Amino acid sequence: MAAARDAAAREATDGDVPDGEATAREAWRAILALMFSGEAPGRIHAVCQAFDLTPAAMKILLVLSGGPRPMRELLETFRHDPSYLTSIVDLLERRGVARREPHPTDRRAKRVAMTEEGRRVLAQVQEMLSVPPASVQTLSPDEQKQLLRLLMRVVDAEPTIPAAMRPRPVIPPSD
Numbered sequence: 001m002a003a004a005r006d007a008a009a010r011e012a013t014d015g016d017v018p019d020g021e022a023t024a025r026e027a028w029r030a031i032l033a034l035m036f037s038g039e040a041p042g043r044i045h046a047v048c049q050a051f052d053l054t055p056a057a058m059k060i061l062l063v064l065s066g067g068p069r070p071m072r073e074l075l076e077t078f079r080h081d082p083s084y085l086t087s088i089v090d091l092l093e094r095r096g097v098a099r100r101e102p103h104p105t106d107r108r109a110k111r112v113a114m115t116e117e118g119r120r121v122l123a124q125v126q127e128m129l130s131v132p133p134a135s136v137q138t139l140s141p142d143e144q145k146q147l148l149r150l151l152m153r154v155v156d157a158e159p160t161i162p163a164a165m166r167p168r169p170v171i172p173p174s175d
Contacts (some may be wrong), residue, residue, distance in 0.1 A: 039133035043120065047128045051121050052095055054079070057088050061122055064098055065164035068113035070106075077160075097121050122164070 018159035019093070034040060046054055063069060063077065075085055091111055092098035097118030114122070139147060148167065155166055 002090075034135075038135065043129065043131075043133070047125055050128070051061065052127060053097075053121075054088065054091065057091050057095075058125060060088055060092065060112070061097060061118060061125070061162040062140055063162045064112060064114040066162055068101065068111045070103055070109055070111045072109065076111065090135075090171075092118070103124075125163070 022094065038083050044055055047053075048058055048150075051058075053061070060074060061080065063074070068076075071089070074080075074089075075082060078085065078087070089098065089100065092112070093100065095117075096115060098112050098114050100110045136144065137147050152167060155161055
């Protein structure tokens with residue numbers, strides 16, 4: 001029944017789109033499948049558990065690696081309920097990886113900054129998350145380079161992705 005529902009949903013959405021857009025949709029579905037199933041969720045859970053963080057706290061820590069952020073900016077970036085964001089920042093402070101500090105120009109506002117412990121934890125988090133799943137090894141080295149080039153183009157088109165979440169280019173771009 002689920003397979004029939006999935007096929008009907010795909011037909012309803014893809015039947016009316018041009019081939020190029022249908023291909024883009026399927027590529028996006030592939031990316032989502034890799035992020036929401038396969039090894040990714042288990043890896044994210046294990047990393048969060050190892051550092052006593054939630055996935056939301058880990059994402060905020062990644063953003064804070066670019067410098068202190070006002071609470072309001074974090075609310076806008078992550079679209080969390082204010083009380084939920086407060087609880088996440090509370091967790092980051094309890095863990096010693098971030099701290100609240102006064103905003104330099106708005107005395108009514110607070111911003112959140114990463115601590116030295118946060119930088120140490122983030123480096124370990126990034127190292128653990130960057131180990132590719134076994135499925136990536138099904139591609140040849142040349143295919144892996146091609147995949148990276150293509151994904152870098154997509155990531156570069158998303159300016160709101162924090163620097164700490166962006167892949168580091170290891171191969172020269174090709175024209």
